[in-house]
Amino acid sequence: MSKDGAERRLSINIAADIGARIGYLATRFFIPPFVLQHVGLEAYGLWATIFILISYLGISTFGVSNVYIKFVAEYGARREHDRANALLSTGLIFASTVCAALFVGVWLLWPEIARWLNVSPGLAGDARIIVISVVAVFLLTTALSAFKDALIGVQRIAQVQGIWVISYLIETVLIFSLVGMGYGLRGLAIAYLVRTLVEIALSALLAYKAIEWLKLSPRRFSRASLKTLLSFGGTVQLAGMLGIVLNSIERVVAAPLIGLQATGLLDISNKLPGMAASVPSAFLTSFLPAASHMHGGLEDESTKKSAARDFYVRGARHMNLASGYLYGLLATLPGPILAAWVGQHYPGAALLMFCYSISWQIHLLTGPGTTILKGIGLPGKEFYYAIPNILALFITLPAARMIAGEWTVLGIGIGVASATVMSAIFFIAYANHLLGVRAGEFVRRVVLPGFAPHLAALVVAYPAWMLSSGLGRWGAMGVVVAAGAVYTALFTGVLLRFLFTREERRSVLGLIERRIAQATGRRIALNPAAEA
Numbered sequence: 001m002s003k004d005g006a007e008r009r010l011s012i013n014i015a016a017d018i019g020a021r022i023g024y025l026a027t028r029f030f031i032p033p034f035v036l037q038h039v040g041l042e043a044y045g046l047w048a049t050i051f052i053l054i055s056y057l058g059i060s061t062f063g064v065s066n067v068y069i070k071f072v073a074e075y076g077a078r079r080e081h082d083r084a085n086a087l088l089s090t091g092l093i094f095a096s097t098v099c100a101a102l103f104v105g106v107w108l109l110w111p112e113i114a115r116w117l118n119v120s121p122g123l124a125g126d127a128r129i130i131v132i133s134v135v136a137v138f139l140l141t142t143a144l145s146a147f148k149d150a151l152i153g154v155q156r157i158a159q160v161q162g163i164w165v166i167s168y169l170i171e172t173v174l175i176f177s178l179v180g181m182g183y184g185l186r187g188l189a190i191a192y193l194v195r196t197l198v199e200i201a202l203s204a205l206l207a208y209k210a211i212e213w214l215k216l217s218p219r220r221f222s223r224a225s226l227k228t229l230l231s232f233g234g235t236v237q238l239a240g241m242l243g244i245v246l247n248s249i250e251r252v253v254a255a256p257l258i259g260l261q262a263t264g265l266l267d268i269s270n271k272l273p274g275m276a277a278s279v280p281s282a283f284l285t286s287f288l289p290a291a292s293h294m295h296g297g298l299e300d301e302s303t304k305k306s307a308a309r310d311f312y313v314r315g316a317r318h319m320n321l322a323s324g325y326l327y328g329l330l331a332t333l334p335g336p337i338l339a340a341w342v343g344q345h346y347p348g349a350a351l352l353m354f355c356y357s358i359s360w361q362i363h364l365l366t367g368p369g370t371t372i373l374k375g376i377g378l379p380g381k382e383f384y385y386a387i388p389n390i391l392a393l394f395i396t397l398p399a400a401r402m403i404a405g406e407w408t409v410l411g412i413g414i415g416v417a418s419a420t421v422m423s424a425i426f427f428i429a430y431a432n433h434l435l436g437v438r439a440g441e442f443v444r445r446v447v448l449p450g451f452a453p454h455l456a457a458l459v460v461a462y463p464a465w466m467l468s469s470g471l472g473r474w475g476a477m478g479v480v481v482a483a484g485a486v487y488t489a490l491f492t493g494v495l496l497r498f499l500f501t502r503e504e505r506r507s508v509l510g511l512i513e514r515r516i517a518q519a520t521g522r523r524i525a526l527n528p529a530a531e532a
Contacts, residue, residue, distance in 0.1 A: 016158035017282030018322070020165050025275050027172040032271055033342045034176065039184050045264030046123055047185055050131055053113065054138040064091050065149045067229050070375060072153025073292035081213035084153075088146045089220035091229055095146075099139035106135050126185055133189045137196050144200050146216070147207040155289050156210055163202045171195035265409050268342060269352035273360045276326040280364055283319040284371045287311075291375025308376055309435045313445060316368040320450030321499065323361045325491055328453035329484060331357035332461035336468040340477035352413040359417035361450070362424045369431030381434065385427035392419035449499045456490040 036044050068091060075084040106113065110128055119127045151160045171191045178187025208214055291311060330337065334353035339345070366385050373381045396419045400411030432442050464483040468476040496505055 016161045017285050018279055020161035021278045021282050023165055024168050024278060027168060028275050029272075029341065031172065031175055032268065035179055035188070036268075036342060036344075038179050038182075041264040042120060043123060043185055045267065046119065046127060046130075047188060048267040049263050050134050053131070054135055064095050064229060065145050066374065067091065068146055068149035069153045069289055070292045071228065072150050073155070073289040076154055077292075083225075084150075085213070085215050086220045086222045087225045087228060088150055088214075089216045089218065090222055090225035092144070092146050092216060093218060093221055094226065094229060096143040099143040103136055103139055106132060130185050130189050134192060137189075137193050141196050141200065144204070147200070147203040150207050150211060150214065151203065152285065153289055153292075154211055155286075156206075157286055157289075159206055159210065160203070163199055163206065166202065167195045167199040170198055265346055265349060266352070266413055268338075268346060269349045269413065270356045272337065272341070273327070273330055273353060273356040276330060276357075277323075277360050277364055279326060280319045280322040281367065283315055283322070284367045287315055287368060287371045287375065289375075291372045304376070305436065308372055309437060312368055312372050312431075312435050313437055313442070315372070316365065316442075316446045317449065319368060320361070320365055320446050321453075321495070323364050324450040324453040325488075327357045327361040328457035328491070329487055331361075331454060332457040333464055333480065333483060336464050336476050336480050336483070339468060339471075340473060340480045343473035348410045348413075352410065355414050355417040359420040359424075362421050365446070365450075366424050366427050366431070369428065369435070373431065373434065378434075381431070384430045385423055388426050389419055389423035392422045395419070452494060452499060453491050456494055457487055459490060460487050 032044070035047070039047075068088060071087055072084050075081065075087070110132070113131065114124070114127060148160055148163075151157075171194065174191035174194055175188060178190055181187070183190070291308065331354050334350040334357070338349055338353060370382045370385065393416065396415035397412065400415035401407055404411045428442070429439065431437075432439060460483040464479050468479040471479065
């Protein structure tokens with residue numbers, strides 16, 4: 001594939017991924033307040049905690065997906081299709097065996113799990129059925145992820161995201177229907193099951209249709225492929241384990257120390273910042289196969305290093321601009337947004353949402369480094385982020401406990417956010433060193449443009465806080481929508497006039513011109529300078 005063709009496919013994949021994630025964000029925006037209204041904070045806290053549990057179970061096969069994507073991309077670039085089939089077949093057998101063992105373990109260890117969840121007597125009856133059911137569905141997804149990951153490996157990301165959109169839209173309809181009819185947490189579990197089955201079935205069908213060389217069979221199991229899964233995958237898995245621990249540590253600590261209501265409050269405060277992260281994370285989905293394809297297709301080491309450096313800076317810049325747009329508003333308007341979103345006031349939630357928004361944006365800046373380094377065969381470098389993060393937690397969490405005199409929701413949340421920021425800054429400096437990027441260049445081209453949107457958000461923040469004060473939920477929602485529209489207009493103007501380079505401006509306006517021409521049949525020049 002030519003350079004222009006590769007960049008075009010990368011752009012299409014990222015655009016499709018972002019579009020799908022924005023749709024997901026829109027559907028998830030309405031689900032938590034609806035579920036809270038029907039099941040209450042404690043039951044909602046249980047549901048949120050279940051997904052912490054299954055994320056820990058996913059650690060066992062976390063590295064497998066990354067192995068699929070990286071090596072399918074590399075083998076595809078070298079047209080080594082037999083090796084790709086052997087790897088996928090071996091991975092299916094390995095992952096299915098591990099997932100089956102995990103399910104049996106959860107079934108047998110349920111009494112200990114129930115004690116950790118700190119389930120109240122009122123929820124004890126449903127908790128066992130729901131937890132075990134959700135675990136089974138999740139493990140099924142993990143065991144059969146080879147089809148989806150193979151599609152990502154051959155850079156069919158737009159199609160994968162199309163399947164995801166269909167699946168989460170079906171789940172959304174079922175959630176509102178079943179929970180609204182009084183099925184509660186069981187309705188959520190049924191919706192999750194249906195979504196999973198639809199996603200697995202469509203991914204398998206598309207994989208066999210789109211990948212001509214795909215031939216999976218137990219007979220293709222090979223020790224060489226298993227060694228690849230356990231070596232590269234094991235390193236990624238350990239790093240992923242640490243990442244999952246760090247992403248959920250505040251709720252893991254809060255559940256036994258304070259209770260499920262504290263877990264629910266932390267989840268509500270972190271829900272929108274965490275959901276917003278899914279949009280810029282779309283870049284990372286495309287970065288891994290693109291970096292692996294580039295690494296496998298280039299021969300000269302100096303060319304590989306130069307290409308990786310350029311890819312890293314451009315990717316981090318565009319990703320941070322996308323992050324800045326979302327977190328600029330979330331960080332400056334947490335109070336009005338929460339009032340409009342959940343319709344209730346939870347003490348400390350706005351401050352926690354501000355802290356999470358800042359820490360998420362800085363955390364996402366580590367993504368291009370970890371992903372591209374992984375793509376070029378250096379997965380272990382991710383430990384330079386995870387281990388400092390853990391060490392920082394040993395400082396920030398006890399400090400929060402000491403300052404407050406007891407364990408509090410605010411102390412735990414702020415302590416975790418602070419540790420994330422400190423360790424992220426350390427890793428970004430390390431990744432820049434490895435990839436040959438100077439600190440000044442990174443700050444100028446990546447950091448400052450990504451945080452400039454916060455200044456635009458401050459223009460609308462004070463009026464929005466004042467106008468929404470004392471209003472009901474719908475009044476606050478109107479204020480937030482209006483503030484968001486004004487902020488978007490300001491951000492767009494600042495982006496085009498001051499933040500984009502001439503090349504970026506020409507590229508974006510050219511893309512808009514082509515879309516207008518496709519839709520209307522008329523060509524409109526949005527960039528007169530380009531015409532000249």
